[in-house]
Amino acid sequence: MKKISTSILEMPSSKIREMFNLAAKMHNVINFGLGEPAYTAAEHITSAAIEAIETGKTHYTLNSGILPLREILSEKMKIKKNVEYDPESEIMITSGGVEALFLSLRVILDPGDEVILGAPYFSNYIGQIEMCGAVPVIVDLLEKDQFQYDVDNLRKAVTSKTKIILINSPSNPTGSVTPEKVLREIANLCIEKDLYLITDEVYQDFIYGSIPYFSVASVQDMKERTIIIDSFSKTYAMTGWRCGFILGPNHIVKQAIKIQENVVSCVNTPTQYAAISALEGEESTLKEMIAQYAINRELVVQEIDSIPLLSCIIPQGAFYAFINISKTEMSSENFAIQLLKETGVVLVPGSGFGEAGEGFVRMSYVSDPEITKEGLKRIRHFMIHHFTSNAIK
Numbered sequence: 001m002k003k004i005s006t007s008i009l010e011m012p013s014s015k016i017r018e019m020f021n022l023a024a025k026m027h028n029v030i031n032f033g034l035g036e037p038a039y040t041a042a043e044h045i046t047s048a049a050i051e052a053i054e055t056g057k058t059h060y061t062l063n064s065g066i067l068p069l070r071e072i073l074s075e076k077m078k079i080k081k082n083v084e085y086d087p088e089s090e091i092m093i094t095s096g097g098v099e100a101l102f103l104s105l106r107v108i109l110d111p112g113d114e115v116i117l118g119a120p121y122f123s124n125y126i127g128q129i130e131m132c133g134a135v136p137v138i139v140d141l142l143e144k145d146q147f148q149y150d151v152d153n154l155r156k157a158v159t160s161k162t163k164i165i166l167i168n169s170p171s172n173p174t175g176s177v178t179p180e181k182v183l184r185e186i187a188n189l190c191i192e193k194d195l196y197l198i199t200d201e202v203y204q205d206f207i208y209g210s211i212p213y214f215s216v217a218s219v220q221d222m223k224e225r226t227i228i229i230d231s232f233s234k235t236y237a238m239t240g241w242r243c244g245f246i247l248g249p250n251h252i253v254k255q256a257i258k259i260q261e262n263v264v265s266c267v268n269t270p271t272q273y274a275a276i277s278a279l280e281g282e283e284s285t286l287k288e289m290i291a292q293y294a295i296n297r298e299l300v301v302q303e304i305d306s307i308p309l310l311s312c313i314i315p316q317g318a319f320y321a322f323i324n325i326s327k328t329e330m331s332s333e334n335f336a337i338q339l340l341k342e343t344g345v346v347l348v349p350g351s352g353f354g355e356a357g358e359g360f361v362r363m364s365y366v367s368d369p370e371i372t373k374e375g376l377k378r379i380r381h382f383m384i385h386h387f388t389s390n391a392i393k
């Protein structure tokens with residue numbers, strides 16, 4: 001038989017999945033590996049989907065998604081992102097944020113083009129850029145800088161092949177939030193070098209610290225070169241519903257719609273009606289999630305910092321703590337696997353987020369506070385068991 005695609009064969013599978021596969025065979029597991037809220041979608045959202053099914057709203061929709069959803073998105077995003085997008089030509093509905101990302105990359109990139117992104121990164125970025133035949137150019141983000149972008153380093157990475165800078169704030173996996181000053185500098189760089197900016201804002205609603213959200217698309221002359229990726233997954237606890245969206249200039253959205261037609265035709269129709277209801281309804285689930293995650297965040301940072309050999313900078317957003325394990329001198333993968341086998345606690349090895357993630361593990365703090373406390377207790381016991389007082393410097 002002929003060999004299947006080399007680029008796909010060489011594409012690494014996600015470390016997160018590997019940990020889940022291992023955990024699935026175990027009992028009494030506390031899973032801090034999740035990249036999603038522990039909540040489920042609010043009742044009004046579910047009801048809207050059921051009503052859509054019962055009333056026959058089950059046919060194909062426009063490739064760009066149903067107009068009422070794009071209209072309400074335009075209205076709400078004007079407030080949330082401080083930029084106005086035309087529902088007819090500058091918004092499209094996608095199958096989650098991941099499809100929004102892929103379509104945006106695919107529209108812009110030709111084989112050999114370069115995309116600059118910070119590491120540690122959401123690992124799908126790499127797979128997606130490579131599926132476009134393009135080249136990810138990695139700029140390391142350092143813990144000592146709170147994992148913030150250093151614009152001089154971004155600038156140094158620009159070549160004649162660079163087409164896109166891809167940023168993610170709040171960040172998965174580091175929890176960092178990019179301040180307005182840095183976003184303005186990145187915007188200036190994009191304008192000066194004539195680059196597109198893709199800004200992944202799927203965690204916009206999960207900000208706890210003192211750095212507020214700032215809309216980089218609202219900077220003068222940026223709307224035409226900025227593509228915002230966002231999603232219902234995290235904000236409305238709708239990960240499995242698969243609904244995201246692109247906000248961007250018409251020349252990008254128009255082409256992305258063409259790819260959509262060829263790939264999935266449209267996002268499933270009842271989900272699109274549910275998404276309208278999510279935007280129209282009370283955001284009580286979101287408020288509850290944020291309040292709970294803010295409590296967990298304090299708990300995790302305080303507890304981790306009190307465990308010998310572990311430390312953690314305070315995450316400003318998303319729902320991840322990026323725990324420094326480098327003093328254990330174990331690889332992040334060995335640490336995570338051994339911790340799981342001995343204590344049933346799932347953390348994700350930092351190496352799954354690029355080489356810059358080595359020496360760290362990602363902990364998702366979306367669980368109930370009691371479960372969070374129990375998991376942290378197990379991590380403490382693991383550390384004490386392996387690193388006796390003599391070993392602890």
Ligand SMILES: Cc1ncc(COP(=O)(O)O)c(C=O)c1O
Nearest residue numbers: 035096097098122172231233244
């Ligand atoms: C940084 C980041 N971007 C995008 C996504 C995509 O989420 P979805 O496709 O569920 O909207 C995720 C999911 O974990 C993420 O962490």
